[in-house]
Amino acid sequence: MKFRFDSKIVQTVLIVICVILTLIMYTQRHKRDFYKEAAQLPFYNVQPANVQDGTYRGKAYTRFLHVQLDVTVSDHKLTKIEIIENEGSCGKKVAPIIDRMIEQNNSVVEAVEDEELASIVFVACVDDALRKGLPDYKDNE
Numbered sequence: 001m002k003f004r005f006d007s008k009i010v011q012t013v014l015i016v017i018c019v020i021l022t023l024i025m026y027t028q029r030h031k032r033d034f035y036k037e038a039a040q041l042p043f044y045n046v047q048p049a050n051v052q053d054g055t056y057r058g059k060a061y062t063r064f065l066h067v068q069l070d071v072t073v074s075d076h077k078l079t080k081i082e083i084i085e086n087e088g089s090c091g092k093k094v095a096p097i098i099d100r101m102i103e104q105n106n107s108v109v110e111a112v113e114d115e116e117l118a119s120i121v122f123v124a125c126v127d128d129a130l131r132k133g134l135p136d137y138k139d140n141e
Contacts, residue, residue, distance in 0.1 A: 037062050038117055041124035044131045048105050049076045051133035057084070058129025060121045064089045067121050071129035078102045081126065091118035101126060 041060055055072045065088030072080040081098045093112065097119050100109040107126040111119035131137060 034062070034064050034117055037064075038120040038124075041121065042128070043124055044127045045108065046127055046130035046134060048073055048078050048107075048130060050135075051076065051130050052135060054133055055080075056129040056132040058125040058127070058132070060125035060128060062088070062121055065091045065118055065121045067091065067125045069122070069125050069129060071126055073130070073133055077105050078107075078126075088118075090115060091121065094118040094122055097122050 051073045058069050060067045068085035070082040094115045
């Protein structure tokens with residue numbers, strides 16, 4: 001049997017391979033762009049020990065995820081984090097990060113496996129909320 005490029009089967013297989021490779025490259029580029037965007041979110045590294053008691057709303061918006069959280073601080077500890085908005089292409093299974101933040105009393109915790117991008121957005125959102133509880137915070141919005 002002789003291999004021929006002009007056969008319909010070979011042409012179809014080559015077209016399918018090209019389409020699959022194009023989709024893979026597009027997906028990888030898209031994901032890389034999302035990581036770049038997440039890395040550009042503002043991070044303030046606010047420690048709850050420096051935050052006044054109260055409930056503060058944090059926001060973090062990216063092209064792939066919109067998050068709003070109400071963060072409650074009592075006696076300089078994270079006591080409650082409530083999801084107000086969690087809309088986008090990821091972030092549906094990131095709830096364990098909230099428990100970790102409360103347990104460790106810190107916004108910067110280990111990311112949820114397979115939800116790394118959403119974890120970054122949630123960290124930035126809690127950090128934004130905590131910043132609003134600092135004694136010298138000025139609302140510039």
